[in-house]
Amino acid sequence: MTTSRQARPEDEATARELAAALGVPFEPRARSIERWIATGALEAVLVVNRENLVLWVGRPAGREELRPERLFFHPSTSVQRVKALLQGGTDPMVAAMDLRPGMTVLDATLGMGSDAIVSAFSVGPEGRVVGLESVRELAVLVRWGMARYPGPTRPVEESMRRVQVVHADHAAFLAATPQASFDVVYFDPMFREPVAQSSAMAPWRLLADPRPVSPEVIALARRVARRRVVLKERKGSPVFGELGAHRVEGRRSGRVAYGVWEA
Ligand SMILES: C[S@@+](CC[C@H](N)C(=O)[O-])C[C@H]1O[C@@H](n2cnc3c(N)ncnc32)[C@H](O)[C@@H]1O
Incomplete structure (x- = not known):
């Protein structure tokens, strides 16, 4: 769980709260999400930003053809x-x-x-x-x-x-x-x-x-x-x-x- 680079204090508070509720670690944002995910050490990263909560999903093992994808809520159809x-x-x-x-x-x-x-x-x-x-x-x-x-x-x-x-x-x-x-x-x-x-x-x-x-x-x-x-x-x-x-x-x-x- 992290925030966008331009996070406001309230975004960081939200991210820390969500991380605690989920039982996942919070890490202050220090690098690009793509590079973070590319290390293969993480399955997914949740990012709190001003407008939305974004979920970056890593590649499942054995599916190297897939790229990390971004998911965020949208009311869609x-x-x-x-x-x-x-x-x-x-x-x-x-x-x-x-x-x-x-x-x-x-x-x-x-x-x-x-x-x-x-x-x-x-x-x-x-x-x-x-x-x-x-x-x-x-x-x-x-x-x-x-x-x-x-x-x-x-x-x-x-x-x-x-x-x-x-x-x-x-x-x-x-x-x-x-x-x-x-x-x-x-x-x-x-x-x-x-x-x-x-x-x-x-x-x-x-x-x-x-x-x-x-x-x-x-x-x-x-x-x-x-x-x-x-x-x-x-x-x-x-x-x-x-x-x-x-x-x-x-x-x-x-x-x-x-x-x-x-x-
Ligand atoms: C096709 S999507 C549903 C789309 C949804 N009707 C909509 O309008 O956006 C199916 C969802 O059900 C979840 N799901 C599958 N099996 C489930 C289960 N046993 N209990 C709860 N959720 C489940 C999946 O993770 C997935 O997110």
């Missing part, structure tokens, strides 16, 4: 999706989850949190969205972003602030959660075969938890969900059949589909 909903449009994820104001959602694969922001917008201030992320560094990055990333529009900012980020493995979290605790439990695991166009997700794939959702996890989720469990996958994926989805929804033209289980 949620901005367009919230705008479309405000203009009276529909969103296939919101439709599959059948979200309405006041509902509670457990987003069990938070990732960058775009889906969770759209859920938070749809359930409104009376609803609740809890997002689970099993990779600690990603959870820290997204928790920072949800709490502090500015805008870009008021509805998106207000929705981000309401997403509660929890660093947890969803199987363990679901097993420890009382039955019928959330209206909807949502999964968007890493696709088995990445969708070609989503190269923006490439750095994410270096760190993300690649485990698929198992039938046992779906069973745990159906116990915790009051209404339904929804899983996003590539359209036509055998996963829906393997996990016994009750039905599959989605836009006819879309590249992804949503498996739905009634609780």
Whole structure:
């Protein structure tokens, strides 16, 4: 954990606080991050700067073809999706989850949190969205972003602030959660075969938890969900059949589909 070179005292305080919470060492910034990472001694470096928290991800062992990548929080596609909903449009994820104001959602694969922001917008201030992320560094990055990333529009900012980020493995979290605790439990695991166009997700794939959702996890989720469990996958994926989805929804033209289980 470090800061940018032009860090203000408050940035250094934030970095020290985050480092303590994460149990990782804080080092004052003395050299270039690229060179630091190139030593191979570090897996990742978190950098606090004025506007953002940036995660530099090193090369995993045996993947020398990859370059160190920078990752930072961004509300990404949620901005367009919230705008479309405000203009009276529909969103296939919101439709599959059948979200309405006041509902509670457990987003069990938070990732960058775009889906969770759209859920938070749809359930409104009376609803609740809890997002689970099993990779600690990603959870820290997204928790920072949800709490502090500015805008870009008021509805998106207000929705981000309401997403509660929890660093947890969803199987363990679901097993420890009382039955019928959330209206909807949502999964968007890493696709088995990445969708070609989503190269923006490439750095994410270096760190993300690649485990698929198992039938046992779906069973745990159906116990915790009051209404339904929804899983996003590539359209036509055998996963829906393997996990016994009750039905599959989605836009006819879309590249992804949503498996739905009634609780
Ligand atoms: C495809 S991404 C989710 C993208 C997200 N829906 C969005 O809109 O940005 C999947 C994320 O789930 C996380 N993940 C995978 N398995 C998990 C588990 N068992 N518990 C919690 N998080 C998990 C991965 O680390 C990854 O960040």
